[in-house]
Amino acid sequence: MTQFSRESIRPIAIIPAEAALGAEVRCGRLQSIDDTIFGEIRQAWLDNLVLLFRDQTLSDAQFLEFGRRFGPLKSAAAADSHNELHVVSNVHVDGLPIGIQGHGEIVWHSDMVSFSKPPAASLLHAIVIPPSGGDTSFSNMYVAYDTLPKALKRKLAGLTLKHEVSPDSAESGTGASHPLVCTHPDTGCNALFLGSRFNTCINELPRHESDILLEFLWLHATQPEFVWRHRWRVGDLVVWDNRCLLHRREAFASNARRILLRTQVEAGEPPRIAADALERPVHRRGLALIGR
Ligand code: OGA
Ligand code: MN
DSSP states (O other), rough: OOOOOOOOSSEEEEEEOOSSSSEEEEOOOGGGOOHHHHHHHHHHHHHHHHHEEEEEOOOHHHHHHHHHSSOOOOOOOOOTTOOOOOEEOOOOEETTEEEEEOOOOOEEOOTTSSSSSSSEEEEEEEEOOOOOOOOOOEHHHHHHTTTSSHHHHHHHOEEEEESSSSSSHHTTSSSSSESSEEETTOOOOOHHHOSTTTTTEEESOOOHHHHHHHHHHHHHTOOOEEEEOOOOTTTOEEEEESSSEEEEEEEOOTSSSOOEEEEEEEESSSSOOOOTTGGOOOOOOGGTTOOO
């Protein structure tokens, strides 16, 4: 006999992944959710860092509308464009690419870290997915911070990282600097903010010391225990918190087709570290991994 509990008729279910971050949310069509349900989604996003919604069929406008519930959307970087919708694809039509990012590996990164205010959130909606390859992985930077030795946490609290757009931009100094440890404005917890392994250096250290420390932090931060890997299906919508995780995409065959819609949500403030950072609580999602 079917039992109907209060729980089973709730219009939203949040199913945490068996990993240090990530959850699947089941709440039906995203174009039909009300503010109460969105409140639960937003909280689940802060709690789990990255959310997956399966079987969505959103028009471009509906996708942007859902993104806008997290906050104002960022326009494309190009000065002549105010488009908030980006196509991530390797597909060419009439010899021209329909989107960005190609078919190669995208190494671990957070989005747009060389900007003074990197996006708070990024959303991807899968339209066409290749039969294999192109999985996207996410690594929890709260747990990466919380599992560091206390003495290192004290040292990192005083350091900032310079994020250059390319090796050539070092002299022009166009990239932003951000604290190496950032206190999340909504959760109040600290996360490592590494951005990109390339074209970064710690402002307060000589170059060779900066390289040694960053090498260590990158190995630590991308260890498999901290990672959730997502195998895409058509209709998936994924939204991640760009302030407290790294992500990477695996390569896929150049003759396969992959098309996703992307939009990014503006952050309310630039990344910062709280004055009492060393006293902050750990983020609960990765707690099971801490204290090894
Ligand atoms: C990006 C990105 C991941 C993917 O567009 O910034 O990281 O799975 N994409 O395509
Ligand atoms: Mn990215």
